[in-house]
Amino acid sequence: MDEIQKSLLEKIADIHEVPEGAYNIRSNGQLEGRNTTANIDIVTKKDEPGIDIIIKPGTKNESVHIPVILSESGLKDMVYNDFYIGEGADVTIVAGCGIHNCGVDTSEHDGIHTFYIGKNAKVKYIEKHYGEGDGAGERILNPTTIVHIEDGGYMEMETTQIKGVDSTVRDTKADLADGATLVIKEKIMTHGRQTAETNFTVELNGVDSSANVISRSVAKGESKQVFNSNICGNNQCYGHTECDAILMDNGHVKAVPSLEANNLDASLVHEAAIGKIAGDQLIKLMTLGLTEAQAEEQIINGFMK
Amino acid sequence: MDEIQKSLLEKIADIHEVPEGAYNIRSNGQLEGRNTTANIDIVTKKDEPGIDIIIKPGTKNESVHIPVILSESGLKDMVYNDFYIGEGADVTIVAGCGIHNCGVDTSEHDGIHTFYIGKNAKVKYIEKHYGEGDGAGERILNPTTIVHIEDGGYMEMETTQIKGVDSTVRDTKADLADGATLVIKEKIMTHGRQTAETNFTVELNGVDSSANVISRSVAKGESKQVFNSNICGNNQCYGHTECDAILMDNGHVKAVPSLEANNLDASLVHEAAIGKIAGDQLIKLMTLGLTEAQAEEQIINGFMK
Numbered sequence: 001m002d003e004i005q006k007s008l009l010e011k012i013a014d015i016h017e018v019p020e021g022a023y024n025i026r027s028n029g030q031l032e033g034r035n036t037t038a039n040i041d042i043v044t045k046k047d048e049p050g051i052d053i054i055i056k057p058g059t060k061n062e063s064v065h066i067p068v069i070l071s072e073s074g075l076k077d078m079v080y081n082d083f084y085i086g087e088g089a090d091v092t093i094v095a096g097c098g099i100h101n102c103g104v105d106t107s108e109h110d111g112i113h114t115f116y117i118g119k120n121a122k123v124k125y126i127e128k129h130y131g132e133g134d135g136a137g138e139r140i141l142n143p144t145t146i147v148h149i150e151d152g153g154y155m156e157m158e159t160t161q162i163k164g165v166d167s168t169v170r171d172t173k174a175d176l177a178d179g180a181t182l183v184i185k186e187k188i189m190t191h192g193r194q195t196a197e198t199n200f201t202v203e204l205n206g207v208d209s210s211a212n213v214i215s216r217s218v219a220k221g222e223s224k225q226v227f228n229s230n231i232c233g234n235n236q237c238y239g240h241t242e243c244d245a246i247l248m249d250n251g252h253v254k255a256v257p258s259l260e261a262n263n264l265d266a267s268l269v270h271e272a273a274i275g276k277i278a279g280d281q282l283i284k285l286m287t288l289g290l291t292e293a294q295a296e297e298q299i300i301n302g303f304m305k
Numbered sequence: 306m307d308e309i310q311k312s313l314l315e316k317i318a319d320i321h322e323v324p325e326g327a328y329n330i331r332s333n334g335q336l337e338g339r340n341t342t343a344n345i346d347i348v349t350k351k352d353e354p355g356i357d358i359i360i361k362p363g364t365k366n367e368s369v370h371i372p373v374i375l376s377e378s379g380l381k382d383m384v385y386n387d388f389y390i391g392e393g394a395d396v397t398i399v400a401g402c403g404i405h406n407c408g409v410d411t412s413e414h415d416g417i418h419t420f421y422i423g424k425n426a427k428v429k430y431i432e433k434h435y436g437e438g439d440g441a442g443e444r445i446l447n448p449t450t451i452v453h454i455e456d457g458g459y460m461e462m463e464t465t466q467i468k469g470v471d472s473t474v475r476d477t478k479a480d481l482a483d484g485a486t487l488v489i490k491e492k493i494m495t496h497g498r499q500t501a502e503t504n505f506t507v508e509l510n511g512v513d514s515s516a517n518v519i520s521r522s523v524a525k526g527e528s529k530q531v532f533n534s535n536i537c538g539n540n541q542c543y544g545h546t547e548c549d550a551i552l553m554d555n556g557h558v559k560a561v562p563s564l565e566a567n568n569l570d571a572s573l574v575h576e577a578a579i580g581k582i583a584g585d586q587l588i589k590l591m592t593l594g595l596t597e598a599q600a601e602e603q604i605i606n607g608f609m610k
Contacts, residue, residue: 233579245566247566247568247569247571248569249569250569251566251569252565252566252567253564253565253566254563254564254565254566255563255564255565255575256561256562256563256564257561257562257575257577258559258560258561259558259559259560259561259577259579260557260558260559260560261550261552261557261558261559261579261580262557264552264553264554264555264556264581265581266552266579266580267579267580267581268577268578268579268580269577269578269579269580270560270562270575270576270577270578271575271576271577272562272564272573272574272575272576273573273574273575274538274564274566274571274572274573274574275566275571275572275573275574276569276570276572
């Protein structure tokens with residue numbers, strides 16, 4: 001790997017050389033490195049591009065890193081990754097994609113990730129997206145995440161789009177069985193002429209299933225964001241969505257959070273707020289000696305942390 | 306007017322015989338009575354069914370009642386009513402429709418109301434919908450309200466669907482100029498196999514324009530409700546929507562409140578909550594000697610008040 005590839009890897013997966021535990025590193029459409037463990041197997045798919053990640057029942061405190069990096073301009077990469085999380089396992093999965101595009105052609109990575117989370121299994125899934133490079137070529141990332149959680153299963157999904165992604169459509173669909181829990185924390189920052197669309201659909205099918213979707217975003221420059229979420233309460237369940245967006249410059253944000261109660265015992269709550277940074281917050285920090293730009297930066301960092 | 310018509314009139318407009326001030330009473334598609342005043346004129350449209358209500362600039366503390374009642378089964382009534390509210394006027398307008406359907410055919414009233422609210426004018430608009438009758442014929446009400454508010458104008462809209470309306474699609478569209486304010490308070494109760502759909506679109510175009518949309522609903526029986534709202538902040542403005550729904554029996558509620566910020570100085574907030582009556586609220590009232598049904602009724606009445 002060259003320095004650009006190493007730097008991308010650090011940005012999206014917080015790793016320097018090779019990670020501990022199981023991993024699969026994909027670079028410019030090719031397998032760059034793979035490691036499996038006694039409990040975690042990674043198998044290349046035969047019928048389509050992508051991998052199967054198979055985690056044995058009861059696997060505890062292990063992690064899988066599956067970063068994807070693109071440093072060639074004009075590459076369109078698409079993968080189907082399936083995750084089979086065995087009953088009672090407790091694992092951390094780190095995915096993410098970094099694109100360095102110095103050329104004039106569009107670089108695009110579309111990943112379709114499907115999770116089959118077994119009974120009482122617990123997954124923490126971290127996904128970071130990042131783009132860089134001063135070429136005119138666009139950097140496009142379209143992640144699709146499909147989550148099936150069995151009885152008592154738990155998934156926490158932390159997705160972050162740091163910067164530099166010109167266009168993204170992020171689709172997430174989940175269905176939850178009895179006692180299953182899904183927590184989604186999304187952070188998006190857009191600038192320039194970027195566009196970002198997020199679509200969440202969560203079906204709360206099981207008794208005592210619950211979902212908590214928290215989205216925080218900042219729209220700078222001329223960027224445009226759309227946030228759609230749809231929580232369907234089909235049983236005795238609890239759903240909560242929260243969407244906070246900060247506007248800067250000429251940023252546009254549209255939030256369409258839908259709640260659908262199809263059962264008497266469904267309890268669904270939503271909050272949303274869109275606006276610019278409050279003037280008094282800025283003034284307070286500026287009286288402490290910060291410039292306006294520094295004060296703004298500090299507020300944004302706190303908001304996105 | 307017969308007793309049924311008089312009773313409907315009381316339910317939707319709180320009036321016994323003829324109201325004070327200007328009025329226009331429409332019964333079974335025909336003009337039943339009209340009164341104009343020095344400041345308020347009512348003119349029958351020539352090109353389509355409906356009336357023009359013309360209120361002189363500066364008119365204060367006057368009211369207009371324009372109830373519509375249908376007691377013949379199988380009647381389909383459609384009217385276009387336009388309201389011209391002069392600069393600086395301050396008036397109350399009471400509309401509403403009551404349907405008594407004892408027959409087997411569908412009775413339907415569709416009213417398209419358009420408001421032109423002049424500079425600094427203030428309007429309180431009250432609209433009640435009610436259906437009754439033990440026939441198999443459906444009672445359908447589809448009100449459309451279009452509101453244009455000029456600089457500094459104010460409109461408060463209180464719409465209530467009491468009971469007995471089998472199917473309703475309620476469309477409200479508004480655009481607001483500088484300093485204009487719109488307050489919407491909607492209350493809907495559905496039961497049986499009723500369906501109710503509400504669509505609000507508010508364009509906050511003017512500097513310091515503001516909108517506050519508050520929807521409270523109760524879905525009983527097998528009834529289905531959909532609440533769509535779209536607040537567009539196109540200038541320095543403030544928008545707030547709030548949607549609370551109580552589920553009973555097998556009631557279904559879908560809430561899709563969209564916020565769209567197209568200006569840095571737009572501030573938009575939304576809250577929604579859907580769920581059944583909290584068990585501890587019921588128990589508290591039952592310890593005071595109420596039956597469960599009485600306790601439920603008291604909570605619902607308080608919620609819808």
